[in-house]
Amino acid sequence: MARAATTSDAFNAIAEPQRREILVLLRGGERPVTELARDLGMSQPQASKHLRVLREVGLVRARGAGKQRLYGLDARGLRPVHEWLGGFERFWSGSFDRLDEYVQDLKQARQEEPPDDDDQ
Amino acid sequence: MARAATTSDAFNAIAEPQRREILVLLRGGERPVTELARDLGMSQPQASKHLRVLREVGLVRARGAGKQRLYGLDARGLRPVHEWLGGFERFWSGSFDRLDEYVQDLKQARQEEPPDDDDQ
DNA sequence: TTGACGCATGCCGATATAGGCATATGATGA
């Protein structure tokens, strides 16, 4: 198996930096493809492809406007992602001091143990 | 180019469902690899590989405990992701709840102001 | 030392990616 499709869910769709930039830009309002491509310094086909992915996940909607096609944000699909991350909020907020203890434990363990830190 | 490495950032790391499940499990405290593999119904090598990815992104820390290796959560790396998503919160709450309304707003805005709200 | 256990890693195969380039499709206006 390869990696999951970018169109499988919002998690995969926003894993790509350029797609995140597109979403950020669209926060300011609808935009045609060429404008997005220009502002983000990518080719028009690439912009279209990224927009296609975002469309298939439902994060973006297209609307024909004459020769152009205006893309607009539909960020509702990001909500589940945000909520999933919210489940970890207590681990980085101050009220949860257990992390600090944990980190201390780690430091101790690391000092005592030989460097098996293969981590890059 | 292929897709960005899963170890490039937290966005890519959490794009994989099994890794998300690992993180959720680790919210309950440190766990050895085999236990994670068993609870999530995956092979031990797969668990190790996923944990390696999470380790390289810094979402997880390992601590040697005898024969075992206890993995613990370090969710601080998720904070930037959560914050990025927070930038879209207003689009799924309140008046932006429905895309239709949102599109209407955009149309109005565009009619009132010149559309070349120029880039950046 | 030997064996058993826990975990990490290497190799393989199948797949899907991101990007570049060329081209097809669609709408507009003359």
Place this chain on the structure above:
DNA sequence: TCATCATATGCCTATATCGGCATGCGTCAA
């Protein structure tokens, strides 16, 4: 109708993935 502009799509290459399987490596107990 035809030419033009705005997008979408197809083909191609290089790459990185995820999974399975086998195996290496380190730790512990006899």
